[in-house]
Amino acid sequence: MSTSPSKTLSPTELAKLEHSFASDPSSDAYKPLAEAYLDLGRFMEAMVVCKKGVKAHPNAADPRLLLARVYAAQNKDKKALEEVMGALQVQPEDKAALRMAGVLQLKNGEPDAGRANLLKAYQADPGDPETVTLLQQYKVEIPRPAAPAPVLAPVAAPPPAAAEAPAAATVPVAAPPAAVAPPAATPSAGQAVGRINAPSQQAARTARAEDSAARPAQRRPQVVVQEVEDDDDEPSPRQRKAAKSNGSKMLSLILLILIPLFAGGYGWYSAQVKKRGRELKKNLDVATEQLKHDSFASYKKACEAADLALEVDPDSTAAHGYLAYAFAIRWGEHGGGDDARRQAEEHLAAAQKGKELSSHLIAAQALIKTYSGDGKGALASLETQVKDLNDQNKASSLLYLTLGLIQMNAGDLERARDSLERAQALAPDDPRVYAGLGAVYRRLGQDNTAWKNYDFALRYEKDHPESLLGRSLLMLEQDEPNYAVASRDIKKLLEAEPPPSPRQLATAQLARSLLIARVALAMPNLKPDVQQKLSEATGVPVDPAKAKQEVMKAEETGFALDKQNPELNLIKGRRLLAEGNYDAAAEEIRKAIRVDGSRAQFHVELAKALMGKPGGEKEASEALVTALKTMGDSPKLVVMLGNAYRRQNKLEDALAQYQRAVKDPKSKNPEARLAMGAIYRERSEWDKAKEQLEKASQEFFGQPDRVANALTELGRVYQGKGDTAKADETYQRALQADENYSPVYYFYASLLSKDAKQSGKVKTLAQEYVKREPKGEYLADAQRLAGN
Numbered sequence: 001m002s003t004s005p006s007k008t009l010s011p012t013e014l015a016k017l018e019h020s021f022a023s024d025p026s027s028d029a030y031k032p033l034a035e036a037y038l039d040l041g042r043f044m045e046a047m048v049v050c051k052k053g054v055k056a057h058p059n060a061a062d063p064r065l066l067l068a069r070v071y072a073a074q075n076k077d078k079k080a081l082e083e084v085m086g087a088l089q090v091q092p093e094d095k096a097a098l099r100m101a102g103v104l105q106l107k108n109g110e111p112d113a114g115r116a117n118l119l120k121a122y123q124a125d126p127g128d129p130e131t132v133t134l135l136q137q138y139k140v141e142i143p144r145p146a147a148p149a150p151v152l153a154p155v156a157a158p159p160p161a162a163a164e165a166p167a168a169a170t171v172p173v174a175a176p177p178a179a180v181a182p183p184a185a186t187p188s189a190g191q192a193v194g195r196i197n198a199p200s201q202q203a204a205r206t207a208r209a210e211d212s213a214a215r216p217a218q219r220r221p222q223v224v225v226q227e228v229e230d231d232d233d234e235p236s237p238r239q240r241k242a243a244k245s246n247g248s249k250m251l252s253l254i255l256l257i258l259i260p261l262f263a264g265g266y267g268w269y270s271a272q273v274k275k276r277g278r279e280l281k282k283n284l285d286v287a288t289e290q291l292k293h294d295s296f297a298s299y300k301k302a303c304e305a306a307d308l309a310l311e312v313d314p315d316s317t318a319a320h321g322y323l324a325y326a327f328a329i330r331w332g333e334h335g336g337g338d339d340a341r342r343q344a345e346e347h348l349a350a351a352q353k354g355k356e357l358s359s360h361l362i363a364a365q366a367l368i369k370t371y372s373g374d375g376k377g378a379l380a381s382l383e384t385q386v387k388d389l390n391d392q393n394k395a396s397s398l399l400y401l402t403l404g405l406i407q408m409n410a411g412d413l414e415r416a417r418d419s420l421e422r423a424q425a426l427a428p429d430d431p432r433v434y435a436g437l438g439a440v441y442r443r444l445g446q447d448n449t450a451w452k453n454y455d456f457a458l459r460y461e462k463d464h465p466e467s468l469l470g471r472s473l474l475m476l477e478q479d480e481p482n483y484a485v486a487s488r489d490i491k492k493l494l495e496a497e498p499p500p501s502p503r504q505l506a507t508a509q510l511a512r513s514l515l516i517a518r519v520a521l522a523m524p525n526l527k528p529d530v531q532q533k534l535s536e537a538t539g540v541p542v543d544p545a546k547a548k549q550e551v552m553k554a555e556e557t558g559f560a561l562d563k564q565n566p567e568l569n570l571i572k573g574r575r576l577l578a579e580g581n582y583d584a585a586a587e588e589i590r591k592a593i594r595v596d597g598s599r600a601q602f603h604v605e606l607a608k609a610l611m612g613k614p615g616g617e618k619e620a621s622e623a624l625v626t627a628l629k630t631m632g633d634s635p636k637l638v639v640m641l642g643n644a645y646r647r648q649n650k651l652e653d654a655l656a657q658y659q660r661a662v663k664d665p666k667s668k669n670p671e672a673r674l675a676m677g678a679i680y681r682e683r684s685e686w687d688k689a690k691e692q693l694e695k696a697s698q699e700f701f702g703q704p705d706r707v708a709n710a711l712t713e714l715g716r717v718y719q720g721k722g723d724t725a726k727a728d729e730t731y732q733r734a735l736q737a738d739e740n741y742s743p744v745y746y747f748y749a750s751l752l753s754k755d756a757k758q759s760g761k762v763k764t765l766a767q768e769y770v771k772r773e774p775k776g777e778y779l780a781d782a783q784r785l786a787g788n
Contacts, residue, residue: 296501317354321361332371334501397426411600411634431461509558566592582613708741
């Protein structure tokens with residue numbers, strides 16, 4: 001498989017080859033160009049050119065052999081052998097193809113076929129030094145020429161009728177051998193006749209014939225000559241016994257030869273099977289480890305390892321499953337484009353031919369469906385599969401993770417959280433699970449819990465890209481962000497080595513633009529020295545005009561990196577929203593929806609933008625109705641629609657949407673129950689309010705601030721009913737749930753203000769509210785109760 005060395009081409013020489021090939025792709029110009037690319041290590045270009053050569057010269061072996069060399073240079077021996085065998089189909093006697101096939105077969109554990117092809121190459125050209133070298137390298141014995149056949153003496157013609165000879169002249173040749181002699185010792189018929197017709201005997205017969213010519217003819221006894229030859233008659237008992245004895249000896253000899261050969265062959269075969277098994281496991285283990293890192297670089301490495309596993313076992317369900325899963329993520333989450341999608345679908349189809357159970361295969365199938373726009377179908381199928389596996393005690397963290405991500409995408413945040421927490425219990429060190437939990441808690445509004453989960457992800461995977469992104473965007477959503485922390489995380493992403501995916505880099509650029517905009521908005525309210533410190537900590541210019549230029553530059557860079565990512569439009573919409581430009585923000589989010597209308601979060605963000613401007617509630621409700629018709633019931637969207645109706649004072653319509661959100665008895669939607677409880681409280685429908693708020697406080701388990709919210713509303717119900725003792729107890733429960741929930745301080749102070757004995761406590765509670773909410777909804781009355 002060696003090739004003659006070639007000089008390194010200059011750029012000008014390479015350009016000439018490229019021009020020559022481009023001018024006539026059907027000519028032989030493919031060959032020098034492909035060889036040049038191969039020498040330069042530009043394997044992709046070499047493969048493209050070779051394939052065009054194969055297409056242009058279907059009956060030639062050369063283009064396929066060259067393509068095989070390209071594959072072999074990348075250690076893709078299986079693909080290389082396929083091309084060589086294709087070359088042999090069109091030119092079976094091609095010595096280069098036979099030689100290369102032999103070497104590849106020997107390397108891939110096919111010794112008999114490999115040796116046979118090397119010998120065929122030798123027979124095609126015995127003087128070829130490369131073939132001879134390979135025969136010596138692989139210890140293939142060159143067959144020796146066969147020994148020449150023995151030359152037999154001519155059989156003499158029978159003599160003419162001879163005169164009667166004395167008895168002494170008669171030469172009977174008899175005597176069959178006593179035992180069966182080896183074939184080499186048995187004289188041939190020709191040799192026997194040669195001995196009879198010796199010169200002295202022939203001379204005697206000639207003399208007698210001349211002497212008898214003068215005498216009258218007389219009857220002579222016939223001289224019988226017997227030749228030594230194989231006896232076709234029935235062998236004698238002695239012969240049969242000898243033959244049986246020799247046969248037994250021969251059988252024993254054969255067995256003595258074959259048994260070691262069989263044992264050696266079986267041992268060799270077993271060793272090869274074990275070797276291939278070890279190689280397969282090694283590559284699958286590498287792929288598994290790389291998938292856990294959940295980064296653009298690690299998914300590429302996982303694909304490389306799984307490809308190597310397929311070279312060992314082309315039918316490996318596990319390897320195809322890993323590749324389908326990795327390429328699905330590279331396509332859907334990293335912007336890998338049509339090539340990643342094609343590979344994901346091809347490996348999914350290959351894996352489904354096997355009968356093995358693979359969680360990566362099931363996850364890949366669900367992700368491919370989701371990213372193809374069929375999130376509803378993916379969700380239904382995956383939920384069934386997860387339940388079936390649970391029934392068999394085969395719970396999979398990967399499948400719970402995938403289920404949670406798809407549920408979150410559909411807007412079912414409560415179920416998404418439950419699925420992701422189940423995944424976390426099964427895999428407590430998986431950064432992808434923690435990043436998913438961070439995202440779902442962020443959307444639930446549980447910022448502290450979201451931050452903790454992002455921190456856990458970064459603890460298990462240093463500088464985990466998705467967690468750095470999630471954490472920086474979460475920080476920028478706060479009313480008073482820590483800009484230095486957000487800037488640090490974004491900078492890590494932009495300067496990371498190896499770099500994140502282009503999609504992640506693009507998102508980091510948009511996060512940078514949001515950071516600059518938020519800092520620029522905060523600058524005018526700060527003292528000059530504080531402005532300077534903030535500028536140094538974040539890299540944001542103090543000058544508003546320069547800051548605006550930086551915003552535009554970051555957004556331009558981001559959209560150039562990834563034009564098809566709707567997340568970028570969403571972040572830009574948030575930036576415009578922060579600047580108070582509601583119409584432009586809504587339009588930017590609509591762009592995101594036009595790219596991918598299947599994500600509930602986009603519609604939620606649009607509704608927020610529309611309801612942020614005065615009178616935007618009606619437009620928000622119309623947008624949500626359209627989204628629900630397109631997507632089906634998304635719990636988050638249904639609650640948002642109820643909120644939009646409530647803002648328009650359409651309370652019956654709002655209640656109808658909230659009830660729609662909780663119609664499934666198996667599902668939890670405490671947000672809808674909290675909203676219903678508040679409406680019933682406002683209507684003084686105490687029992688209905690109490691029922692919904694108690695359920696909400698239970699379903700908000702694990703979310704202390706939301707539990708405190710529900711209990712505060714429940715305390716107001718008891719206060720409205722005049723049940724002071726129950727109201728007091730419930731407000732205390734709210735404070736125990738989350739002492740940082742500010743409204744409970746005001747309502748508890750309001751309850752106790754009716755009792756003159758509690759004036760000291762009333763003042764303390766009211767002051768706490770004023771301190772916590774200097775711009776709160778109940779500030780004026782709280783100041784009155786505090787005695788300010």
